[in-house]
Amino acid sequence: MRIAIIGGGVAGASSAIYLRSLGADVTLFEKRPFLIGGPPACHLHAGGNLYPDIDDAQRKQLLRESIEFLRYYPQAIEKRPTVLAVPKHIAIDASELERRTQLLAEYYRELVKKDAANEVLGDVEHYYLAFSKEQLLELRKLPTPDVPQNHVEWLIAYSKEVDLERLKFPVLLVQEYGINIFRLSAIAHLRLRGTTVHTSTRVTNVHQKDDKFYLTYEKDGKSQTEAFDFLINAAGFESGTIDDMLGYKRKRLVEFKAAYIAKWHSRHLYPEMIFHGVRGTEHGMAQFTPYPGGYYQLHGMRKDITLFEDGVAASTDASSQPKLPQKYLAWIEKGWPKDAALHRTERAIEYVSRYLPAFKEAEPTATPLFGAQQIPGDDISLRAAEVSFEGERYARCEIVKVSSIFAMLDAITQRLIDLGALQSSALGKRGFGELCDEEEIDALARTIAVSRGYPEAMARLALPYSA
Numbered sequence: 470m471r472i473a474i475i476g477g478g479v480a481g482a483s484s485a486i487y488l489r490s491l492g493a494d495v496t497l498f499e500k501r502p503f504l505i506g507g508p509p510a511c512h513l514h515a516g517g518n519l520y521p522d523i524d525d526a527q528r529k530q531l532l533r534e535s536i537e538f539l540r541y542y543p544q545a546i547e548k549r550p551t552v553l554a555v556p557k558h559i560a561i562d563a564s565e566l567e568r569r570t571q572l573l574a575e576y577y578r579e580l581v582k583k584d585a586a587n588e589v590l591g592d593v594e595h596y597y598l599a600f601s602k603e604q605l606l607e608l609r610k611l612p613t614p615d616v617p618q619n620h621v622e623w624l625i626a627y628s629k630e631v632d633l634e635r636l637k638f639p640v641l642l643v644q645e646y647g648i649n650i651f652r653l654s655a656i657a658h659l660r661l662r663g664t665t666v667h668t669s670t671r672v673t674n675v676h677q678k679d680d681k682f683y684l685t686y687e688k689d690g691k692s693q694t695e696a697f698d699f700l701i702n703a704a705g706f707e708s709g710t711i712d713d714m715l716g717y718k719r720k721r722l723v724e725f726k727a728a729y730i731a732k733w734h735s736r737h738l739y740p741e742m743i744f745h746g747v748r749g750t751e752h753g754m755a756q757f758t759p760y761p762g763g764y765y766q767l768h769g770m771r772k773d774i775t776l777f778e779d780g781v782a783a784s785t786d787a788s789s790q791p792k793l794p795q796k797y798l799a800w801i802e803k804g805w806p807k808d809a810a811l812h813r814t815e816r817a818i819e820y821v822s823r824y825l826p827a828f829k830e831a832e833p834t835a836t837p838l839f840g841a842q843q844i845p846g847d848d849i850s851l852r853a854a855e856v857s858f859e860g861e862r863y864a865r866c867e868i869v870k871v872s873s874i875f876a877m878l879d880a881i882t883q884r885l886i887d888l889g890a891l892q893s894s895a896l897g898k899r900g901f902g903e904l905c906d907e908e909e910i911d912a913l914a915r916t917i918a919v920s921r922g923y924p925e926a927m928a929r930l931a932l933p934y935s936a
C-alpha cells in the first residue's frame with residue numbers, strides 16, 4: 470500500500486519516520502526546503518506547566534506524551550529546568566499551582582514505576598521543588614555558577630536578577646524542558662535518509678477516485694501526478710486546503726503567533742523563566758527561553774506581543790480552511806517586515822524586563838520564530854489533540870502540541886492494520902533509542918538555522934546531549 474503524507478512538519482515527518490520503521494511504503498511532500506521548518510515548537514510542554522487554565526486530565530496527557538516524545542527525539546531536547554512564578558497582580562493561586570504540580574509529580578512517579586526508562590524528566594523525587602522568598606534571598610549570597618550543577622544552583626542567577634518583590638510564593642522549579650527546533654529538523658532529515666522525501670515540493674491538487682488518491686505536485690517547476698492508496702494530511706494550519714480539495718468539511722481554528730529573539734549577555738546559564746498571566750490580556754504570561762550564545766527567545770501572551778488582534782480565524786460552512794488576514798499569510802511565506810519584527814521584539818524585551826530588570830539592555834533581532842497552528846474544533850484553549858479520519862483511507866494530523874505525535878501515530882497505525890497494510894504486532898511499537906550521529910546533527914542543524922535566517926548559535930544545545 471502506497472502512503473502519501475502531505476506536510477513535513479513535526480506531524481508529517483514523524484509519521485514518515487515511524488511508519489517507515491514499521492515497514493510501510495511512505496512518500497513525504499513538503500513545500501519548504503527543510504522539514505520541520507514551519508511554526509516553532511520550543512517547549513516540550515511536559516505536564517502543561519505553562520497552562521494553569523487546562524484541566525488535570527490534559528496536563529497528565531501532556532506529561533505522558535512528552536515523555537514518549539523525549540524518548541523518541543532525545544537529541545533534540547534542551548534539558549534545563551523551568552522556573553514558574555505567579556506575579557502578585559495575577560489572580561492565580563501559587564499554592565494551588567503547587568498542589569497541581571504535586572499531582573503531576575505523583576503521575577510521573579506512576580509512569581516511572583510502570584517503566585523505569587520513563588524517568589527522563591529528572592529523578593522522580595525532584596520533578597519539582599518549591600522555593601519560598603526567604604530561600605531565594607538566601608541563595609543570593611552564593612556565587613553564580615556558569616553552568617549550574619544541581620537544582621538549587623539553577624536558581625542562583627534567578628534569585629539575584631529577578632525582581633522578587635513582584636512575585637507570589639512559592640516559586641516552582643520544574644523539570645520542564647525545551648526542544649531545539651533546528652536540531653529536531655536536522656534529526657528528521659537524518660532519520661529519513663533512504664525514504665522518499667520530496668522537499669521544495671508543493672501539493673497543488675488531490676482527488677479521490679474509488680480507493681485511490683491522485684496527488685498533483687510541483688517540483689522544480691514541473692507538475693506531476695501520482696496515485697496513492699492512503700493519504701495523511703499533515704499540512705498543519707493549511708490542512709483545510711486539502712480538505713477543501715477532497716470536499717470534506719472540518720471545523721477548525723487557526724492561530725497566528727510569534728516568539729521573538731533578543732541578544733543579551735551570555736555570562737551564565739539561566740533556567741527557562743515563566744511569569745504566569747492571563748492569556749490575551751495585557752497581563753498575559755511572559756516567557757524567557759535561553760539559547761546558547763547569548764540569545765533569548767521571548768513570549769508575551771498579549772495581543773501586542775505573541776498574539777495578534779486579528780490572529781485567529783475559523784473555518785466556515787463554505788471552506789474547511791480558516792482564512793487568516795493576507796498580511797500574515799505573506800509573512801509566513803516571505804518573512805516579516807523588519808520594522809514590525811523589531812517593534813514587537815522591543816515590546817517583548819520591555820515586558821520580560823518588568824520581571825528581569827537587567828534584561829532591558831537586551832538588543833532586539835529581526836528574526837522572530839513564528840507561524841500559524843491549527844486547533845481542531847472551536848475551543849482555542851485545547852492543547853491535547855491528535856488525529857481524525859474521513860472514510861477508511863484519509864487521516865488528518867491535528868496535533869496542537871508536538872508531544873501528541875504518538876497518540877496520532879497509534880491511531881493511524883491501527884487504521885493501517887485494519888486495512889491489512891501492517892501486521893497487528895505493529896501497534897504500540899515505539900523504536901526508542903535510535904540515535905543520530907551528533908556531529909551530523911550539529912552540522913545540519915547549523916546549516917538549517919543559518920539558511921532560515923537565525924543565529925547559528927541557536928542550533929546548539931546549551932547543555933550538550935549525553936546518552
Ligand SMILES: Cc1cc2nc3c(=O)[nH]c(=O)nc-3n(C[C@H](O)[C@H](O)[C@H](O)COP(=O)(O)OP(=O)(O)OC[C@H]3O[C@@H](n4cnc5c(N)ncnc54)[C@H](O)[C@@H]3O)c2cc1C
Binds near residue numbers: 499670672704871
Ligand atoms: C509561535 C508558535 C510557538 C509554538 N510553540 C510551541 C511549543 O513550544 N511547543 C509545542 O509543542 N508546540 C508549539 N507550537 C505549536 C506547534 O508549532 C504545532 O503543534 C506544530 O507545528 C504542528 O505540527 P504539524 O506538523 O501539524 O504542522 P506544521 O509544523 O505547520 O507542518 C505542516 C507542514 O505542511 C507543509 N505544507 C502545507 N501545505 C502543503 C502543501 N500543499 N504541499 C506541501 N507541503 C505543505 C508546510 O510547509 C509545513 O511544513 C507553537 C506554534 C506557534 C505558531
